[in-house]
Amino acid sequence: MYKGLLHSHTFFVLVFLIHYIVKLILLLTNKKEPLAKYTKATRIPEMIFSFGFLASGLGMLISSAVFSKFLIIKLICVFTSIPLAIIGFKKSNKALAFIAVFLLIMSYGLAEMHKKSLAGKTTAASGQSIYTETCFKCHGADGKLGVNGAKDLSITLLSAEEQRVIIINGKGAMSGYKDLTAAQLDSVVQYIATLKQ
Ligand code: HEC
Structure with missing residues (x-):
């Protein structure tokens, strides 16, 4: 059960990350039109993936119920990055969008490092x-x-x-x-x- 959740969580997170990296690159390179098109085209998949990402994460939290210091840092990163991403992309604010994506990548990196050190x-x-x-x-x-x-x-x-x-x-x-x-x-x-x- 936990393993299954972990695999689907990793999958959702990776897709989510790649999606936001694409958006960030479009924003940073001033490709306004393609960004608007891409955002529109991915609106519904994005909703599905955000839901999968949060639901599988929540499932893992409930089934393992281990709150390490590390996990709390990761959760803070993820939950700060979400509103920053929403505002950053809505207002085309490059700095905010960059920080949001950076926080997401960092929490993913932290999670991977933690897994390795644990093993x-x-x-x-x-x-x-x-x-x-x-x-x-x-x-x-x-x-x-x-x-x-x-x-x-x-x-x-x-x-x-x-x-x-x-x-x-x-x-x-x-x-x-x-x-x-x-x-x-x-x-x-x-x-x-x-x-x-
Ligand atoms: C009864 C004492 C004894 C016990 C218990 C023992 N060893 Fe040894 N070990 C030796 C002796 C003696 C040698 C040297 C053998 C030789 O080269 O003739 C050795 C050699 C080794 C070597 C080779 C090292 C080298 O540089 O050549 C390793 C690796 C090793 N032991 C690991 C272990 C491990 C792991 C355990 C536990 C699972 C263990 N030993 C339990 C006596 C023991």
Whole structure:
């Protein structure tokens, strides 16, 4: 449900953004006639897309109910940009229209960045818990402990792929961890990368 909403939201937002970028370019390049024509031709689709954009966003808010600081900044950007866009394009005010579109692009960029950092964090976090439960006793918190000749992970020269092979099959005094899933393996390798200095 949430995933579906997210995909349709991203789609509506992208179409909305492209639409406003086109309008802004026409406004900034003084193409008054084409702008008027374009605005008229897209009036109804625009209404449908704004509705889809707001409704899917609202649906996501209700179904996730997580208000991060980040989300609040994004909402402020979006809800400031809407009246600015309406006034800016109605009065052909280039500065206002520019700010409105800029705010929209920024909130989209913020959303994408946030998604990436979140994904990075969750995998590194689960990697950390696997590491502390199973690898810690030989490799230590910082990777340097060296129990039983365990290699210093903070200075390992192995690629992620080579590390994966050793973690699964084991090497020397280290037994293999064959029951790690591919995702767990990825996350623990990602965690090892954070130990590098
Ligand atoms: C029983 C102690 C022990 C445990 C537990 C252990 N290791 Fe090791 N690890 C070693 C030893 C010993 C080596 C060196 C093997 C060799 O090169 O002969 C090693 C090597 C490695 C290497 C290769 C590093 C390099 O630069 O060659 C990686 C990567 C690694 N371990 C990751 C892990 C991870 C991830 C875990 C937990 C899932 C883990 N180890 C648990 C003892 C251990």
